[in-house]
Amino acid sequence: METLIELSQKMPKTELHLHIEGTFEPEQMFAIAQRNKVSLKYNTVEELKAAYQFTNLQDFLDLYYQGMSVLLHEVDFYDLTMAYLKKVHSENVVHVEIFFDPQGHLSRGVSFETQIKGIYNALKDAETQWGMTSKLIMSFLRHLSEESAFETLELAKPYLNWIDAVGLDSSEVGHPPEKFLNVFEASKKLGLKVTAHAGEEGPPDYVWQAIEQIGVDRIDHGNRALEDDKLINEIKQRNLTLTVCPLSNLKLCVVDDMKDHPIKRMLALNLHATVNSDDPAYFGGYMNDNYQSLIKNTKITKEELFQLAKNGILGSWMADQQKEHHLKELNTLFA
Numbered sequence: 001m002e003t004l005i006e007l008s009q010k011m012p013k014t015e016l017h018l019h020i021e022g023t024f025e026p027e028q029m030f031a032i033a034q035r036n037k038v039s040l041k042y043n044t045v046e047e048l049k050a051a052y053q054f055t056n057l058q059d060f061l062d063l064y065y066q067g068m069s070v071l072l073h074e075v076d077f078y079d080l081t082m083a084y085l086k087k088v089h090s091e092n093v094v095h096v097e098i099f100f101d102p103q104g105h106l107s108r109g110v111s112f113e114t115q116i117k118g119i120y121n122a123l124k125d126a127e128t129q130w131g132m133t134s135k136l137i138m139s140f141l142r143h144l145s146e147e148s149a150f151e152t153l154e155l156a157k158p159y160l161n162w163i164d165a166v167g168l169d170s171s172e173v174g175h176p177p178e179k180f181l182n183v184f185e186a187s188k189k190l191g192l193k194v195t196a197h198a199g200e201e202g203p204p205d206y207v208w209q210a211i212e213q214i215g216v217d218r219i220d221h222g223n224r225a226l227e228d229d230k231l232i233n234e235i236k237q238r239n240l241t242l243t244v245c246p247l248s249n250l251k252l253c254v255v256d257d258m259k260d261h262p263i264k265r266m267l268a269l270n271l272h273a274t275v276n277s278d279d280p281a282y283f284g285g286y287m288n289d290n291y292q293s294l295i296k297n298t299k300i301t302k303e304e305l306f307q308l309a310k311n312g313i314l315g316s317w318m319a320d321q322q323k324e325h326h327l328k329e330l331n332t333l334f335a
């Protein structure tokens with residue numbers, strides 16, 4: 001009999017909530033800083049790692065934007081993305097849907113083309129080498145204006161074949177989804193899918209806005225939706241997937257203790273919760289670590305583990321045939 005941890009490692013997994021800039025491991029950050037002759041605020045890898053103590057989302061974001069500032073050239077974006085893909089390939093992740101934050105680089109003079117070419121080429125190489133498939137989500141920074149988001153959408157137009165969706169991330173409180181109503185409308189008209197971070201720190205009302213005003217295809221996090229029974233029903237009625245990030249929630253104090261993580265409650269409510277790593281280099285673990293932490297701390301059952309992996313396949317934007325293929329593999333493993 002395999003243990004739940006062994007099963008979680010072996011099972012085919014999807015990752016649906018991952019910021020590529022959040023996969024920047026300190027060792028790689030220092031190596032790229034050195035080759036680009038950029039100085040970091042920290043002198044050593046150890047000093048940097050010691051700073052990874054966050055009391056809220058903003059604490060983390062301040063470091064996250066500093067970290068990404070060493071990314072200058074196409075090869076930097078390629079190397080960053082490839083390092084992540086290699087890591088999760090070794091964890092039996094078969095499909096990824098990753099965010100990138102164009103405005104975090106444009107503001108430093110790094111062109112949209114430089115960013116997307118590096119990321120896209122790594123995604124395509126992973127598909128060629130390992131059959132790992134992917135979708136790319138361009139995320140708007142919500143602490144900036146809707147006008148800035150529109151400028152970013154304009155820059156993306158030559159690359160729409162490479163972009164599958166738009167998202168909304170960065171500082172949530174004070175920057176509700178409705179601030180971006182028009183740019184999401186314009187994105188949809190271009191054929192892009194839509195997702196938004198909502199209910200990580202922000203109130204249930206932000207989740208309502210994401211659903212009713214923006215018309216999202218998915219909700220990133222969604223933890224605070226559990227405070228509102230009508231909202232829970234709405235999410236179920238619309239079959240919306242929640243991309244939940246357990247270790248992120250712990251590190252950013254969205255939950256105080258992994259033992260109290262709401263993912264079991266989400267499953268009990270028949271919400272389509274999935275497991276994801278968000279910013280693994282900052283939060284202490286990739287996909288397998290997230291599952292392992294849930295298994296060790298929340299007493300999830302084999303059935304719940306299966307359901308989480310199944311939700312990840314069904315909640316992805318893969319073609320139906322590909323979903324069926326991975327579901328079959330999953331069923332065989334759990335039989």
Ligand code: ADE
Nearest residue numbers: 019169170171197278279
């Ligand atoms: N950007 C990167 N990670 C994020 C998170 N967890 N929430 C909001 N914005 C982010």
Ligand code: ZN
Nearest residue numbers: 019169197278
């Ligand atoms: Zn996120």
